[in-house]
Amino acid sequence: MISFYAKKARGLMSRYIIENRLTQPEQLKAFNSEGYFFDADASEKGELVFKRHEQ
Incomplete structure (x- = not known):
């Protein structure tokens, strides 16, 4: 089941990158779609x- 969520997240993030024409990794911090969000506290x-x- 976890692999399903990972696959969905990759697809959503790929779409976000393409549609918003991102060029820098830092721009991904604004990604927030279908319950997925950037966690600054857990990031390094x-x-x-x-x-x-959780749903």
């Missing part, structure tokens, strides 16, 4: 962490 330099609200 060079590693952006995204989580989803």
Whole structure:
């Protein structure tokens, strides 16, 4: 089941990158779609962490 969520998140993020023509990784911090969001507290330099609200 976890792989389903990971696949969905990758697809949503890919669409976000393409539609918004992102050119810098930092721009991904604004990603917020279908319950997925950037978690600044869990992220580290060079590693952006995204989580989803439990359903």
